[in-house]
Amino acid sequence: MxxxxxxxxxxxxxxxxxxxxxxxxxxxxxxxxxxxxxxxxxxxxxxxxxxxxxxxxxxxxxxxxxxxxxxxxxxxxxRQATSEEVSQLREENRKLKETVADLVIRYDIVKKSLEILE
Known part of the structure; x- marks a missing residue:
């Protein structure tokens, strides 16, 4: 009871x-x-x-x-973005920043290797 x-x-x-x-x-x-x-x-x-x-x-x-x-x-x-949309945009932004950082590093490597060859 x-x-x-x-x-x-x-x-x-x-x-x-x-x-x-x-x-x-x-x-x-x-x-x-x-x-x-x-x-x-x-x-x-x-x-x-x-x-x-x-x-x-x-x-x-x-x-x-x-x-x-x-x-x-x-x-x-x-228009108010939903929290899910905000989360997706933040994740996409993070991936784009990583891609840009990776490309900058590769550019620097290629540039230095070309300077060595000259």
Whole structure:
């Protein structure tokens, strides 16, 4: 048998349950909710109740949506490289540096051997 942890505080217990059951919205879901609000068919409060989110959460998503749109329209966006891409580029850079170093050494050897023959 496993021993159950005693409940120290009912408020903490409820917070723990809420934390473990918190819904995670995808970017697409957030965009759809913000777009639904932009259509202005329902009030923000009603929309938040429908999707079971806090109004502050909605307004945060709305602000992020607007800011991302501004950046895109002004051409102020840079593509973020993934860590895998960065690792691959670093490895390729390392190999190229080794190749250049090897070629420089070979060049020096050939140059010195030609100087000896002269």
């Amino acid at each position: 496993t021993a159950k942890k005693p409940i120290s505080n009912p408020e903490n217990y409820l917070k723990d349950i809420r934390r473990k059951t918190r819904r995670i919205f995808t970017a697409e879901q957030k965009i759809l909710i913000v777009m639904e609000a932009l259509r202005a068919e329902t009030s923000i409060a009603e929309l938040c109740r429908k999707h079971a989110i806090q109004e502050s959460t909605f307004y945060k998503w709305n602000k992020e949506f607007i800011e991302a749109g501004k950046k895109q329209l002004s051409g102020d966006t840079l």
